[in-house]
Each structure stands twice: as structure tokens, then as C-alpha cells.
Amino acid sequence: MRKFFCRDARFSDLTTIKVGGYIERFFQPATKASFINLLSEEKGPLFILGSGSNTLASDAIFSETVIRTRFGGVECVKREREKTYLRADAGVIWDDFVRACVQLGMQGVENLSGIPGTVGAAVVQNIGAYGSEVSESVREVEVWDRLQKKVCVLDEPSMEFGYRTSLIKEDIKLQSPYAPNPRFVVLSALFCLSSKNFAPIKYKNIADYLGKPMGSVGKLWDIRRAVLSVRGSKDMLEDPARYRSRLMANMMPERLKEIPLPPLSPNPNRDSCGSFFVNPVVSPEKADLLPLGAPKFASQGKVKLSAAWLIEQAGFKKGYPLQKDPNARAALSTSHALAITNRGSATARDIMDLAHKIKGKVREKFGVNLALEPVLVGLEEK
Ligand SMILES: Cc1cc2nc3c(=O)[nH]c(=O)nc-3n(C[C@H](O)[C@H](O)[C@H](O)COP(=O)(O)OP(=O)(O)OC[C@H]3O[C@@H](n4cnc5c(N)ncnc54)[C@H](O)[C@@H]3O)c2cc1C
Secondary structure (H helix, E strand, C coil): CCCCCECCCEHHHHCCCCCCCEEEEEECCCCHHHHHHHHHHCCCCEEEECCCCCEEECCCCEEEEEEECCCCCEEEEEECCCEEEEEEECCCEHHHHHHHHHHCCCECCHHHCCCCCEHHHHHHHCCEECCEEHHHCEEEEEEEECCCCEEEEEECHHHCCECCECHHHHHHHCCCCCCCCCCEEEEEEEEEEECCCEEECCCHHHHHHHCCCCCCEEEHHHHHHHHHHHHHHCCCCCCHHHHHCCCCHHHCCHHHHCCCCCCCCCCCCCCECCCCECCCEECHHHHHCCCCCCCEEEECCEEEECHHHHHHHCCCCCCCECCCCCCCCEEECCCCCCCEEECCCCCHHHHHHHHHHHHHHHHHHHCCCCCECCEEECCCCC
């Protein structure tokens, strides 16, 4: 008989946006072998959860199985003169992996410091920040294939990484028979990092923080420090107080173990999924229809637009609330136009209502469809 990790877990306890209903069956296997065992036995729909930092779940009871990944470690597979190959299990906390790479003088993921979540989800989402994406360092991904019921390896081209997406994430959007989870479940990822203690500075905010010109180099540890500080100034670090909860304690990144956890009066901007909208990528013809002054960036023959600019120009300033009420339950972050925040008692419906209001207005004003970044569980995007 398998043991439930917890009988009364709710998505609101397990996600950074602190929204979502009770979960009928919640497991947390302690090893990769028991994770695979559980996956092979589960026939029905299931949801794989990491740190819950990119998940928005319905307020209704989730009557299926949730398996949270928190197992494994990091192993050095091969060391060449200039390259090091590290394998990290899906349940490793992403920022612990980054921190270890920086400490060991391995370049490639330092700009992704402080992004909440696990290694497994980082690969699914192709996380990115400050000029880097995780796909630049991933060489292969070990997965459990729910169709063939066996362990397989997807090399980097088969992962079809794109801007905040991958083969695995696209499968979720296609409403596969394995929904709400994709066919492939990540077990581990192989990373190739450069054996260097320094890296180019790719982003203006980071260059300004370090007082160096763009394109110059900085020590890995300095870049990590700069990224964490810039993220903090935009409320783009998760709320450390969430790790006071019994259900979250074992998910805490090492970085936070070194500071006293703040009291449970979190910063109102912090209960979010990070960016709620991805920057739209459109055809050059469509981009030409936008007003002068709209930020545009070339992206593989297409044009990437700034979702934050579109949102602000459509009338949603930072801090915009769902209801015209100082106590609105859902509002845009006052520090970041892309983040929808739970102000304390928001429901999933409140969050989706605000998202749909913003999407509708941007579509009406600019003819551009904004896609949502978080993965929805039991909710539909209009
Ligand atoms: C404050 C804040 C800042 C953020 N900043 C950034 C940023 O700068 N850049 C960025 O890209 N993202 C950012 N994010 C989003 C988020 O941190 C990332 O998407 C992260 O990778 C999610 O990890 P997680 O473990 O919390 O995923 P979860 O929310 O637990 O899961 C996300 C999705 O991945 C799937 N999944 C999880 N593990 C596996 C697995 N092993 N196999 C298959 N599927 C799996 C889940 O089923 C779900 O569909 C931010 C979020 C917050 C709250």
C-alpha cells in the first residue's frame, strides 16, 4: 500500500501564487526509483508538481493524483579541459544547482540565479532570464515515457526548445491524453557547462549593478549576486516566508537556509507565478502594424514584442487591481507589469478574470494574442 505524503494538501499551500483547492491524492517519493515505480503504476491523469512556482490550479477539489518531485542530486558525468558535464535529477531545487555551478567555477547558468522551482520544471519551461535560457546548457533529458512505459533519453534537438517552451510543454497545451501532465515526465537532465570562473555580462541591469560595460566579463559569483539583487528589487524572488509551511519546508533552496525566514506578513507583490504573460512572437507584417515606439526584437525571422509594453499601453499600469477597490484580491504587481499577484484571499477565478481582462484589452487594442506562462490545472484560457 502506497503512503500518501499528506492527506489534506491544497494547491494553495504548494504554489507561489497561493491559490487552488484540495488534492485528493498527494505523493512525494523519496527516490528516483520510487518515483518511476509510482509513475508506472498510475494509469489515470496525474499532475507532476515541482515547487509550484508556475502552476495555477482551480479552487475545486483536484480528484486525481499529484506527485511532487523532491529527490536525487547532482553528479559529475565527465570533465574535459574546457567543459564539465553534470547530471541533475528532476527533484533538485534549481537555484541549488545554479549555486553549486557558480561555486565550482562552471559557467552557463549564472544568469538564471534565483528562479524558483526544480530542475525538472526548468527544462519543461525552458526558463530564461537576463540574456540566458536553460536550453543553452542542456544536452539531453532523461524522461519516463507514459506511452511506452519506459525510461527514454531525449537529446537537445528532440526537446524542441523554444521561447519558454519545449516539446514537453507543448504537449500539455495540446491537451494530450496524459493531461494535465505531458506524455514525458522528466527524471533528470544532462548539462554541459564551461569550466570558467567568469562570464560575459549580457544584460543592462546587471552591467549597471556591477558598474561594468555590457559585453565585458564578470566573475560568476558577482554575476549571481547582481542577478539576485536586481530580481529582489523587482519583487521577482519568491516569498521566503512560504517555507515556514510544514508542506514546503523540504523544498527550501539552500540560499534561504542562511538567512532568518521573515515573519508571515509577506510582501503583497510576492504571491505570484512570476511573469503571467509571455512576450508574443509575431510575423514582421503584424509587428509593422503596431504604433511607433513599440519595443520590437528580432527572433528567428519573426519579431518578439514586449508583453509589458502592450499591457501598460492598453491601460493596465503596475498595481492595476481586478476590482476598483483598495482591497482588491488580485492585482498587477506594483513592481512588475507582467506579474499578477494574489493580495491575500484571491481565488483562481479572480486571477483568471484579471488575466482575461488584460488579454481582451490587448487583443482589442493591438490585435495581439497574449499567451499565459503558468500551467493551468482545471482552468481554461479564453
Ligand atoms: C517570483 C517568480 C519569479 C520567476 N522568474 C522567472 C524567470 O525569471 N524566468 C522564468 O523562465 N521563469 C520564472 N518564473 C517561473 C517559474 O519559476 C519557472 O517556470 C520554474 O521552472 C517552475 O518550476 P516549478 O518546479 O516551481 O514548477 P511547477 O509550477 O511545480 O510546475 C510547472 C510545470 O512543469 C511541470 N513539471 C514539473 N516537474 C516536472 C517533471 N519532472 N516532468 C514533467 N513535467 C514537470 C508541471 O507539471 C507543470 O506543468 C518565476 C516564478 C516566480 C514565482
